[in-house]
Amino acid sequence: GVFKPMRQKDVKVVKSVMTRAITVKPDTSVEEVAKIIIQNNVNHLPVVDDEGRLVGIVTSWDIAKAVAMGKMGKVKDVMTRKVITALPDEPVESAARKMEKHNISALPVVDAKMRVLGLVTSEDLSKLLAR
Amino acid sequence: GVFKPMRQKDVKVVKSVMTRAITVKPDTSVEEVAKIIIQNNVNHLPVVDDEGRLVGIVTSWDIAKAVAMGKMGKVKDVMTRKVITALPDEPVESAARKMEKHNISALPVVDAKMRVLGLVTSEDLSKLLAR
Ligand SMILES: C[S@@+](CC[C@H](N)C(=O)[O-])C[C@H]1O[C@@H](n2cnc3c(N)ncnc32)[C@H](O)[C@@H]1O
Numbered sequence: 001g002v003f004k005p006m007r008q009k010d011v012k013v014v015k016s017v018m019t020r021a022i023t024v025k026p027d028t029s030v031e032e033v034a035k036i037i038i039q040n041n042v043n044h045l046p047v048v049d050d051e052g053r054l055v056g057i058v059t060s061w062d063i064a065k066a067v068a069m070g071k072m073g074k075v076k077d078v079m080t081r082k083v084i085t086a087l088p089d090e091p092v093e094s095a096a097r098k099m100e101k102h103n104i105s106a107l108p109v110v111d112a113k114m115r116v117l118g119l120v121t122s123e124d125l126s127k128l129l130a131r
Numbered sequence: 132g133v134f135k136p137m138r139q140k141d142v143k144v145v146k147s148v149m150t151r152a153i154t155v156k157p158d159t160s161v162e163e164v165a166k167i168i169i170q171n172n173v174n175h176l177p178v179v180d181d182e183g184r185l186v187g188i189v190t191s192w193d194i195a196k197a198v199a200m201g202k203m204g205k206v207k208d209v210m211t212r213k214v215i216t217a218l219p220d221e222p223v224e225s226a227a228r229k230m231e232k233h234n235i236s237a238l239p240v241v242d243a244k245m246r247v248l249g250l251v252t253s254e255d256l257s258k259l260l261a262r
Contacts, residue, residue: 034198041234043174043192060191061174067165067194067203096261103172105236105254123236126256130227 014095015088017125018109018118023048026055026076030066033058033075044106046116047079053114056081059106085110086120096125145226146219148256149240149249154179157186157207161197164189164206175237177247178210184245187212190237216241217251227256 024033024045033045037060047056056079066078086095086107095107099122106121154177155164164176168191178187187210197209217226217238226238230253237252 031198031201034195037192037195038199043236060195061168063198064165064168064191064194067162067198068169070162072198093260096257099254100258100261103254105174105252121236122253122257123230123234125260126227126253127231129224129256129259130231 012092012128013088014086014090014092014107014109014120015118017092017128018086018088018120019124021046021108021116021119023052023116024058024075025049026074026079028075030063030072030074030078034063037063044119044121046083046108046119047075048116052116054083054085054108054110054116055079057083057106057108083108085114088117092120092125092128095120096122099125143223143259144219145217145221145223145238145240145251146249148223148259149217149219149251150255152177152239152247152250154183154247155189155206156180157205157210159206161194161203161205161209165191165194168194175250175252177214177239177250178206179247183247185214185216185239185241185247186210188214188237188239214239216245219248223251223256223259226251227253230256 043060045058049055058075058079062078084102086109108116109118153171174191176189180186189206189210193209215233217240239247240249
């Protein structure tokens with residue numbers, strides 16, 4: 001009979017849709033973070049230590065939280081420490097499931113040493129639908 | 132020959148994925164908006180007039196903008212007035228394209244009289260990928 005090669009399933013992975021992450025340090029002030037968010041037109045900033053390793057995430061939602069509580073302060077006072085991450089070769093469907101499960105809209109993309117390689121957001125994923 | 136019915140293409144529309152919109156008025160204070168955002172665990176609030184018609188949108192990003200500028204104030208001072216919207220029967224792909232084109236992460240869903248029926252976000256759309 002005719003040889004039919006198995007059709008390779010087109011697996012789209014996180015690194016093909018992720019964007020550059022703008023990072024901040026734990027001691028950055030909330031006001032400075034607000035400026036970085038506006039200047040770069042982003043919502044999510046991974047927080048890294050001096051070795052560039054992920055220690056948290058701070059978002060415009062956390063700035064709203066600081067305003068709601070009536071106290072500014074530093075990134076380390078408002079950031080989320082238990083960060084849900086993605087790997088560069090993870091399928092986009094897996095990233096989408098993590099966001100859905102945790103009710104979040106972005107995942108820092110990290111290497112095995114927890115160094116930040118990029119960021120994948122629900123905006124990046126919903127663009128796949130727009131194709 | 133065998134009759135083969137044309138396969139109906141499964142068109143997913145905005146109303147099947149939209150969620151309830153929490154709305155505010157133009158005279159609501161920025162601090163109050165921050166509290167509403169945190170209490171409801173959302174990022175986007177359509178702004179409506181006394182007749183319930185859409186006049187703007189305010190997001191946690193706009194709260195960050197107020198912090199960056201160092202002045203709180205009212206919703207009408209920080210909201211975006213030219214709002215990109217979706218219709219309930221619009222295909223989700225169309226909503227995804229609008230978000231991509233305008234670099235935004237949510238669209239208020241409105242009726243013909245610009246009354247707010249709901250909200251569709253990039254988080255809602257990326258959930259379709261998670262299936
Ligand atoms: C739970 S979400 C709720 C609002 C909305 N769903 C969103 O994603 O912005 C807001 C919180 O999620 C946190 N967050 C965002 N991305 C995260 C991630 N990848 N891992 C853990 N927490 C994250 C933020 O620091 C913020 O405190």
